Amino acid sequence: MPVRDVVYPLRGRDDLFGGLRSVAGHAVLVRGAEGLGKSALLTELRGASGVRLLGVRGLRAERALPFGALHRLFGASVTGGAEAHRRLSELPGPAICWVDDAQWVDAESLAALGFAARRLSGTQVGMVLASRSGSDEFESVELAPLTAEAADLLLRDRSVPAGVRPQLVELGGGNPADLVALAAQLTPAQAAGREPVSPVLRERLAGYAARLDAMPAEDRVRFLAAVVDSPASKVAQATWSAAASPSDRRAAHARLAAEGEGPDALWHLAMATATPSAPLADALAAAPAADHAASARQLERAAALAVDPPVRAARLLAAADAAWQAGRPGWARLLLSRVDAEPGAVALLHGEIELRDGDPAVATHELGTAAELLPDPAAALLLAGEARRLGGDLSGYRGLARTVPAGDGLASAHFSGLTSVYAGRHDDAVDPLEEAVRRGMGDADVAGAVWAAEAAFARGHAERAHEYAAAAVSRARLGRRHAELPWALIYLSLSAIALDRLPCARAASREGLHAPHNLRMEHLTLLGLAAALLGERAPELGEAAGGIAERGLGRPAAVSAWANACLDLAEDRPDDALSRLEDLASGVSGDQPVIRVLATPQLVEAAVLAGRPERARTALEVFDRWTLAGAEPCWLALSHRCHALTAEDPVGAERRFRAAIEAHRLAGGAVELARTRFAYATLLRRHRRTRDARDQFRDALRGFENVGATRFAERARAGLRATGETVDAPHRSLAGLTPQQSAITRLVAAGETNKEIARRLVISHRTVDHHLRNIFTALGVRSRVELARRFADS
16 A cells, blocks of 8 residues: 655655665664654655565554554465565565554554564665654654754745745744645735734644544543643644633643643643633743743743733733744744734834844834834834845935934944945044944943944954954853844854954854854855855855845845855956956945955955956055055955055065065964965066075965965965975875864765765765865865775775
């Protein structure tokens, strides 16, 4: 009998599916609640090419029939484990025996299959079972709920609009069947985001009520208590509760209240009463919470118990803020949709969520509304300004700046300073930006420190920006502000890149990947940029491309263009790099003045290598005005290098190169110092100063090797050879690999494929490919066979 068809695609189960396909020689039971996708996995197995399949589905009606499932699988002549094993071992491999709904398989058949499974070792036959419960006969694997990302992909497959998907992701609780059912029942108004989505699947009510009515009273209460205490999903919990009678619900909560303690016991005690209890609700709202998620849950429950509408609205708003700080944007949106008061505060929080996890245009609208309604509009205006800049709408940012009330507040100073910088009036920007720093760091919150870091960076003070960003990160960690931490980490990563501290930048952005969508896109592109500055191609850039385009995120799009231009230069394609950077300068990703200025050194290098140095002059003038305003060594070093590259006089060029090297030493940047030495060596060699060129190439090589920039190191090594120096091949021991690269090397040596390695290390196939390319380069090998040989010899 075939596995029953499912109505949703396989999402978030790729690694597990790959493992099930490689099950030859043993058996595995996939355990999980109803709707989690067990049958979907078996359906995928059924469609797999190159694998013979034999299977059966358990039937509730035959659960008491001895060997009923075994007979349907092999025929009535098979009545024991030995015969089942013989039949399976005769299958031409590779083959998989599957059993769906194993919880309904009779005990005799299950024992026989267990006997056969224990004797599959060494054969090309495997066994996969799917069940709602475990079994002592088989090794079990728990099927976890879908991650938020996988659930979002599933809903995208169902053409659910982006604005509604977070609500459904939260409601579905990672249950694929519930997610699909929720998507199917969306009304046009709900799909358009004009109405909240109901958490109750109404079409299930009748069936659930009938199943409850068939249970004895004690069993019914015990079952409902189990559902309420550990639901398979939020949707299932809501539907079962709606199907139960009020008296049964109260009895189930009373049972849980007697068994529990703390806030949960308060909640169950309140739900066990026939009428709302204000004292219990107040006690629940005031009870200490372990974290923001627990606080959100307590406040949501306390709101449900509130009789007074303003009290209920205030608690729902506080619950939404706690859910957002817990890193649960879908839950926060859902709670906000139920608040029918305080429109200014609702718009402010909704706008912030949209800024980090939604559409910047929607964020701009919501935050503008909040600024009009709130007595203190500063926070809304600052966030609205960031939304304008995220999308690259600098004209809209200037227009918003004109609406900011004049005065000595943080918002006024920040807007005034940034608009002056963007207009090139750096002298006018000094006082307001210093005021923004003072006020931002004077507050104790995360946002104030982030605004201070941005103000310092706008002045060209990268060191101070890094310091303030680190303070913001510390505040976010101490306060467990999970929504604000990735935002602070963006400025920590960006300032570290400016200071040529690439390991620090990478660490910050890797931590920032656990973030709402828009912040994650920023960190992916910063990771790609940090790798590109070392001459490495990182998979994060490709991963970010779709998410950037979907939301129109101009700033990460600009960083991505900058990173790809760096890669073009590393791979000797200066014309492509120049084209990308000129597109960036012309506003293809919106107007991103900060990224445009930061990318000037690469634009100058590309223009010179492409034989068109005149294309760099305007950009270099803007860069110089900014660097002179900040006067920090990291910027001055790059300015000197740019002028050296564009100089027509060799003497003047050499003077600029030497000034750049001295500034790099003061700044402490290893990568850019090595790149400047390499460019200087190239100039010296071109003018036949071989001995001097050799010294610079040697220093550049040492610098590149120290930071692991293997591609640039090869160029420096080639330059040394061109000056007549014999250069030994680089020492390439396995000790130089990262822990991830070492693990991949060991698995390659063991003969595993890239897909098997990805599954074992719980990373993507693309990431394995990326690491292998870097391993080949680092070790100087050209094939998996050579790599395995090197590993065996080490």
